[in-house]
Amino acid sequence: MVWRNQNFSSDFILLGIFDHSFTYTFLFSLVLGIFMVAFMGNTTMILLIYFDTQLHTPMYFxxxxxxxxxxxxxxxxxxxxAFNYLSGRKSISLAGCGAQIFFYVSLLGAERFLLAVMAYDRYVAICHPLRYTILMNQKLCVLMTVASWILGSLDGIIVLVEVLSLSYCSSLEIHHFFYDVAALFPLSCTDTSAFERLLFICCVVMLILPVSVIIISYSHVLRAVIRMSSTESHRKAFTTCSSHLFVVGLYYGAAMFMYMRPASNHTPDQDKIVSAFYTILTPMLTPLIYSLCNKEVSRGLQKLLRKAKLM
Incomplete structure (x- = not known):
C-alpha cells in the first residue's frame, strides 16, 4: 500500500460541539459533569471487583x-x-485522528462482544447451574474476554488502515467533537464507495454475531424461567439477569436512537449533542445500574464506603 505523505502533513480542524454562549457553556458543564461521574463510577467498579474477594467470579470479572x-x-x-473547548485549539494531525478512530472503534467492538459473553454467562448460570464452574471456568472466561478485545481491535485496525489510505484534499474541517469515520468521507478526494461497503460489512458482522449470542442465550434463559415452578426461582433468575438486560437495552437502545433515525428528523448540530450524551451518558449509567440492581455489588460498595469512613 502506498501511503500519501500529504495525509500526515495536513492538520484536521475539529469544529467541536459547543461555542461560548451561555446555553452551550451550560451544556458543556453538564457533559463534563457526566464524564466525571462516569469516570469515578467505572473506576470504583473496577477497584471494588478487584479488592472484594467475594466478587472474584466470572460474572464480576x-x-x-x-x-x-x-x-x-x-x-x-x-x-x-474539553481541551479543545477550553484552549481554543482545534487542529490535530491525521495520525492523531487515526489514533482516536482506532481506539473508539476497537472499544465499541470489544464492548459488543463482552455483552455477548456476559449473556452466555447468564445462560450457563441459570440453565446449567450445577455445571457452571465447569462451563464457565477461569481459563475459558479469560479466553473469551481476550477474544472480545482482539475482535474489537481487529475491527479498529481495518477501519484505521482504510482511513489512512485515503487522500484528503477538501476543507479539513470536521463538524463533530471527535473523529468519527463518517465525518471523514466528505473530506476525501478519492472514491470512498469501496471503503463504505467494507465499513458496512464490518458493522453488520460486529453487530450480528454478538446480538445473535445475546438473543439465543436469553431465549434459553426465558424457556428455563418459564419451566420454573417456584416464585423464589423466578426472583433469583430475574436478579441474576436484570442488570445485564438493562445495560444491553441501554447500549443498543442508545445506538438505535443515534444511528437509525430518519435523516429528516435531525440536524448536524443535534447529532453532535446527541452523540456527546450517547458516548458519555451510557458509560455513566452502567455502574449505577449494577449498583442499584445487584445486591452483591451494592453490599461490596457499602463495605468499601464504611472502610473509607474509618480511615
Missing part, C-alpha cells in the same frame, strides 16, 4: 472488563473535547 472498556471509551473522546 466480565463486569470489570466492561467497566474498563467504558472507562477507556470516555477517556478517548471527552478529554479531547
Amino acid at each position: 466480565l463486569l470489570s472488563q466492561l467497566s474498563l472498556v467504558d472507562l477507556m471509551l470516555i477517556c478517548t473522546t471527552a478529554p479531547r473535547m
Whole structure:
C-alpha cells in the first residue's frame, strides 16, 4: 500500500460541539459533569471487583472488563473535547485522528462482544447451574474476554488502515467533537464507495454475531424461567439477569436512537449533542445500574464506603 505523505502533513480542524454562549457553556458543564461521574463510577467498579474477594467470579470479572472498556471509551473522546473547548485549539494531525478512530472503534467492538459473553454467562448460570464452574471456568472466561478485545481491535485496525489510505484534499474541517469515520468521507478526494461497503460489512458482522449470542442465550434463559415452578426461582433468575438486560437495552437502545433515525428528523448540530450524551451518558449509567440492581455489588460498595469512613 502506498501511503500519501500529504495525509500526515495536513492538520484536521475539529469544529467541536459547543461555542461560548451561555446555553452551550451550560451544556458543556453538564457533559463534563457526566464524564466525571462516569469516570469515578467505572473506576470504583473496577477497584471494588478487584479488592472484594467475594466478587472474584466470572460474572464480576466480565463486569470489570466492561467497566474498563467504558472507562477507556470516555477517556478517548471527552478529554479531547474539553481541551479543545477550553484552549481554543482545534487542529490535530491525521495520525492523531487515526489514533482516536482506532481506539473508539476497537472499544465499541470489544464492548459488543463482552455483552455477548456476559449473556452466555447468564445462560450457563441459570440453565446449567450445577455445571457452571465447569462451563464457565477461569481459563475459558479469560479466553473469551481476550477474544472480545482482539475482535474489537481487529475491527479498529481495518477501519484505521482504510482511513489512512485515503487522500484528503477538501476543507479539513470536521463538524463533530471527535473523529468519527463518517465525518471523514466528505473530506476525501478519492472514491470512498469501496471503503463504505467494507465499513458496512464490518458493522453488520460486529453487530450480528454478538446480538445473535445475546438473543439465543436469553431465549434459553426465558424457556428455563418459564419451566420454573417456584416464585423464589423466578426472583433469583430475574436478579441474576436484570442488570445485564438493562445495560444491553441501554447500549443498543442508545445506538438505535443515534444511528437509525430518519435523516429528516435531525440536524448536524443535534447529532453532535446527541452523540456527546450517547458516548458519555451510557458509560455513566452502567455502574449505577449494577449498583442499584445487584445486591452483591451494592453490599461490596457499602463495605468499601464504611472502610473509607474509618480511615
